[in-house]
Amino acid sequence: MKRQIACAAGLLGVLAAVATAQPSTAAGAFTPPRAKHVWVIELENKSFDAAFVQNTNTYLWKTLPSQGKTLRQYYGTGHFSLDNYISELSGQAPNVDTQADCQRYMDVAGGLPVPDSSGQFVGQGCVYPAAVKTLANQLTEHHLTWRGYMQDLGKDPAREEATCGRPKSGGVVVDPSGLGGTDGTQSAAANDQYAARHNPFIYFHAITDTTACAADIGGLPRLFTDLKKVGTTPNFSFITPNLCDDAHDATCAGKNYGGKNNQGGLYAADQFLKRVVPQIQASPAYQQDGIIIVTIDESGDVGTPAGATSCCAEPTGPNTPAPGQVGPGGGRIGTVVLSKRYVKPGTVSDVPYNHYSFLRSMEDLFRIGATASVPGSDGKGHLGYAGAAGLAPFGKDVYDVTAASVPRPTSVTPGTGSSGSGSGSGSLPSTGLPPYLPVLGLALFGLLLTARRTRRG
Numbered sequence: 110m111k112r113q114i115a116c117a118a119g120l121l122g123v124l125a126a127v128a129t130a131q132p133s134t135a136a137g138a139f140t141p142p143r144a145k146h147v148w149v150i151e152l153e154n155k156s157f158d159a160a161f162v163q164n165t166n167t168y169l170w171k172t173l174p175s176q177g178k179t180l181r182q183y184y185g186t187g188h189f190s191l192d193n194y195i196s197e198l199s200g201q202a203p204n205v206d207t208q209a210d211c212q213r214y215m216d217v218a219g220g221l222p223v224p225d226s227s228g229q230f231v232g233q234g235c236v237y238p239a240a241v242k243t244l245a246n247q248l249t250e251h252h253l254t255w256r257g258y259m260q261d262l263g264k265d266p267a268r269e270e271a272t273c274g275r276p277k278s279g280g281v282v283v284d285p286s287g288l289g290g291t292d293g294t295q296s297a298a299a300n301d302q303y304a305a306r307h308n309p310f311i312y313f314h315a316i317t318d319t320t321a322c323a324a325d326i327g328g329l330p331r332l333f334t335d336l337k338k339v340g341t342t343p344n345f346s347f348i349t350p351n352l353c354d355d356a357h358d359a360t361c362a363g364k365n366y367g368g369k370n371n372q373g374g375l376y377a378a379d380q381f382l383k384r385v386v387p388q389i390q391a392s393p394a395y396q397q398d399g400i401i402i403v404t405i406d407e408s409g410d411v412g413t414p415a416g417a418t419s420c421c422a423e424p425t426g427p428n429t430p431a432p433g434q435v436g437p438g439g440g441r442i443g444t445v446v447l448s449k450r451y452v453k454p455g456t457v458s459d460v461p462y463n464h465y466s467f468l469r470s471m472e473d474l475f476r477i478g479a480t481a482s483v484p485g486s487d488g489k490g491h492l493g494y495a496g497a498a499g500l501a502p503f504g505k506d507v508y509d510v511t512a513a514s515v516p517r518p519t520s521v522t523p524g525t526g527s528s529g530s531g532s533g534s535g536s537l538p539s540t541g542l543p544p545y546l547p548v549l550g551l552a553l554f555g556l557l558l559t560a561r562r563t564r565r566g
Contacts, residue, residue, distance in 0.1 A: 139504045141474045142451045146394040148346045149402045152378050153357035156408040157443035166379035173403060177447035178456045178507055184420045184463040185407035185439020187432035193406040193439055194309035196464040199243045200493020202426025204233050210306045211235035214276050215289025223427050228486025228493040231427050236285040239314040246315050247477045254343040257326040259308050260351040265301035268293050273322040276305045297362035302351035342394035354381035401447040408440025416440040420461035421500055451508045458506040468495040470502040
């Protein structure tokens with residue numbers, strides 16, 4: 110009996126050693142960090158090459174990448190702006206009106222769910238019915254907080270609401286029912302460069318029909334007040350600069366964040382970022398467990414094949430044959446992820462991601478699972494195309510993984526959009542436990558059972 114027990118103990122040691130030696134390398138096994146505060150800053154209309162290779166304004170292409178991780182194969186999901194913001198917040202694919210930036214603020218006509226597991230709603234229009242949920246709704250349901258900070262929101266009360274930010278026509282908030290009304294914020298004014306189409310929250314009745322719209326969506330100054338304490342900092346913050354400081358307008362209607370008149374583009378974006386990002390980094394919440402994501406909505410190469418490339422097997426959606434108007438996506442744009450605790454500075458990843466990947470990443474980061482009211486398109490709490498089978502959320506390539514440091518990203522040939530896998534520094538092989546482990550387990554069980562019977566005898 111002693112010999113059998115000793116043999117069993119030896120096998121137990123082997124099993125323990127093997128289990129310890131086997132890393133959790135399967136992509137699906139990765140658990141994101143316990144970050145509790147995320148800030149997203151959204152820029153406009155720049156390809157990866159324009160923003161990170163050809164850019165002469167150093168804060169975006171040099172300073173931020175030196176502090177964090179550059180995602181060199183990150184793609185927009187459509188053209189023009191609004192459909193990308195919609196994808197980020199809800200996983201809904203572009204339709205003809207969101208592709209055109211919704212010149213009229215109007216409800217999605219029809220708004221009927223597609224009879225499949227995609228979580229998509231059929232219909233044209235801009236403001237989705239209350240049945241279409243967003244990341245904001247998910248956060249609220251899980252007792253987490255969110256807030257939208259929109260630069261210049263409310264500066265001209267004749268153009269938009271002081272909070273929430275829905276567009277006005279004739280000084281009255283546009284009613285989106287029926288044919289809706291004209292969005293007067295499509296172009297910037299010298300005193301107000303806010304654009305409603307860059308405020309994704311107001312395109313969902315699940316938000317606009319609640320008190321959260323006015324309570325949690327406001328101007329940029331509130332950000333700096335909220336940053337003073339961990340307790341006043343939302344778990345998820347979405348920041349959109351105005352039409353000048355997000356690099357959208359090359360010639361601005363007014364001053365940029367650095368105080369210069371009319372000078373926009375990537376120069377203005379640098380002025381904004383170099384003043385706002387350090388304030389977020391200095392906040393107690395960021396120091397404790399924060400992540401900053403600086404991304405872009407779409408490539409500026411609109412109407413070209415390169416500007417309409419995609420990744421990650423992006424579906425075209427039920428409402429438009431080509432999300433990128435002349436192709437399947439919004440082009441390669443790039444993204445930078447910063448975190449004092451979770452991201453190694455000066456690193457890169459070439460794993461393909463897009464805005465649906467971003468949404469899935471946020472849902473996973475905040476541990477948002479399926480609930481009775483928001484089961485998600487995959488039954489696991491992922492909304493719309495964020496729940497697509499095989500779509501990769503940010504993994505170990507993003508969160509604190511050793512990757513090649515580079516002084517400046519170089520141009521990488523865009524992907525073809527036919528695959529959601531990549532061979533970047535963070536690629537994870539799909540390996541599981543060795544096949545002989547179950548056999549060893551059965552052998553151990555048999556030896557222990559024999560030893561027990563011998564002892565009884």
